[in-house]
Amino acid sequence: MSSNDKEHLHPPAPVVDEVSDFEVLEIAVRELAIEKGLFTQEDHNQWTDYMHTLGPAPAARLVAKAWLDPEYKKVCVEDGVKASLDVGIDWVNTMPTKFGTPSDYCNLRVMEDTPTLKHVVVCTLCSCYPRPILGQSPEWYRTPNYRRRIVRWPRQVLAEFGLQLPEDVEIRVVDSNQKSRMIVLPVRPEGTEGWTEDQLAEIVTRDCLIGVAVPKPGVTANGKRPVRPAVNPYKH
Amino acid sequence: MTDINPDFIELDKQMSDRELDSSPIELLEKIKQEGRVWDELSEEYGVDNPDPPWRISLEATCDGLAGGYWAPFNICLPEEERQPVMADDNKIDSNERRWEEDKLVDQHYADVPFPERQLLALAHTMIRRGMISEDELAKHMKAVDERLHMADGLDD
Amino acid sequence: MSKPHYDREHHVKKATGIGDPQCFKGEAPAARFKVGDKVRIKDLPDLFYTRTQGYTRGAEGTISRLVYESPPAEDESWDNTENVEWFYSLVFDMQELWPNYPEAYAGDTVETEIPEHYLEAV
Structure with a gap:
């Protein structure tokens, strides 16, 4: 070479x-x-x-179930720990420690978006994250850049993630500063009518659950990425 | 203010009374002096993961030796449900291991960073308890080392 | 050599199989505030540790939910779990927290949790 x-x-x-x-x-x-x-x-x-x-799969399943079952959605919003049981996560006993360590307190809140209210989660003081149901946090979630700015200039930061919200949608930044951990229950997108729970769960990506993205039909974490021909192909 | 947990006073007494041989172990002294710790390696190679790749595996080994991951909290169970603290030679109760780690680090491994010190203390405890012998460990380390270097030179 | 004894496991014993904050349920005195109340966050002095963000201090917010009972982090960080109290989820207007937050986005808010002893009625 x-x-x-x-x-x-x-x-x-x-x-x-x-x-x-x-x-x-x-x-x-x-x-x-x-x-x-x-x-x-x-x-x-x-x-x-x-x-x-550990990964975001159980939380995605929770959202898909909540979209399909209004009664379950009520349970999610009222008692996230109880709702988690239906997707296989016991906040107390799933963790090997069986009691919740300071980094994994056992209180989940499911923040429900509406067409005019969008939640986004941060921990401004450190990097608290609902690990039992969402896995390890992404690198950017732990950076001072995200933690300081999302709470002060949320629209600018969300735009950097490619999420531009119209004026009539209010943003609510949820600062996870104590013993609750939060996930976002986004609005079910158009174009998903008649979908099964499995199909719906696929489009609820980790970023949708943190709140820096909204679910879209066709956008999944596991989706095939486009393959483009090389601009300067290797010459044998 | 918070009272001292009598269980721990008892544990400390039991552990101290055993008069475990606290002399250094030659093999582990050699690793302590010659082994390269993760802090050093990660800096040299520009890797930003704060933990060595074997960290989770070591935790699992400690929990395995305690008899499963529920056993670390043995001491939280009602008296009649507890596993015997000293009887089972094939187990190392987590509280005991931590107690010994504190002592061994003070005596021999104070200059070694975490989690390398946890690993040295665990090997030390296992040898002094007669669960493995120093010779046996040295031999097996040699075999593992050879295995890990089998591919050396093949891809150059 | 001897080391000071202290009970490293009392929290584990209390919370195993129950969870934290669930293990403090029922220990707090009756809640002084209710959902919908407007409150101000007191700027209390804290020694070395607090989880009441600087940006909330002195600001007015509205209680959206009583979330759980727990000792405050300011005590718990020193292993003091005697003063269990109610925790509240509060919603603050961005315009209340930050200078020059755009009028066009006056509906934007922050939601966060604060223990009772930081709250005073407005």
């Missing part, structure tokens, strides 16, 4: 390209413990899986 080709490539994200003695020690201790039957590989997987598989 010529040096000229190199300049056109994105550098890969850095990795630690070295095995440390500590990494080896961790593996050795774990494997010996399993070998001696002190615990099983399944025990180990159960814990690590829990930490790695």
Whole structure:
């Protein structure tokens, strides 16, 4: 490869390209413990899986169900913890700790949007986030940039996310400063009439649940991205 | 003000009374001196993840040794439902492990950052309790090290 | 060597299987305010820790919900859980909080939670 080709490539994200003695020690201790039957590989997987598989899927399901069932929607708005049970999240017992740590208090509030009211969630003091139902927070959610500005210039910040709201829609910034964690229940978009719960859940992306986006038919987190031909294709 | 939990006074007494051998362990001393900690590696390679990739796995190992992730809160259960604190040689109760980690870090690993110190203290505890031997651990580390370097040189 | 003893687990014992803030339910004195009340946030002095944002202090808001009972974070951060009180969700007009917030968007608001001892009736 010529040096000229190199300049056109994105550098890969850095990795630690070295095995440390500590990494080896961790593996050795774990494997010996399993070998001696002190615990099983399944025990180990159960814990690590829990930490790695948290994601926005249960919250998306909650919203889809609420769109289809007005009675369930009432439960969501009244008692988010109770409503979460129907999508498989027990705020107390799903967490391995079984009581809620300071970073995962057990109170969920579901903030219902209307055609004239749009909620958006932030934690201005740190980065509180409803992890049991939404997974780990995105990097930008934790930045001082987002935390300071959304509460002061919400329309500008939402516009930066590509969400421009008309004047007749009021914005309500929800600052998650105490023991409640919040998700947004957006308005069901047009063009989804007759959809199933599965179809609806697909368009409720993480950003919709934080409130910096609104659901749109065809826009899903897992959607195929367009593939475009290279401008300067590699010459063999 | 908050009273001291009598369970913990009892735990401290039990643990102190065992007179666990507190001498250094040669293998772990060597790792302490020669091993490169995540703070150093991540800075050198420009990686911004604050935790080493094995951090969650170590937590799971500690919980596995405690007998499942419910066991750390053994001490919260009513007396009759508690698992015996010292009887089961195959388990390390989490409160005991934390107690030992505090002591071992003070004695041997005060200069090692977290979570490397947690890992050293866990290995130390397991060796002193006779759950694994120093030789056995050294041998297995060598085998793991060879396994991880099997691909070296193949993709250059 | 000896270390001071303190009960690191009392919160765990209280909250396991119940949840926090659920574990404080029923411990607060009767709520002094109700939904719809207008209140002002007192600018109380806090030692080292608070979760009552600077931007809410001195501002007037409207109570939208009584959310739960809990010790205030200002106490709990020092492991004091004796003074359980009601927490309120409050809605503030952006124009009340920030200078020069555009008139065109006068309906924009912030909603956040504040413990009772910071509130005074307007």
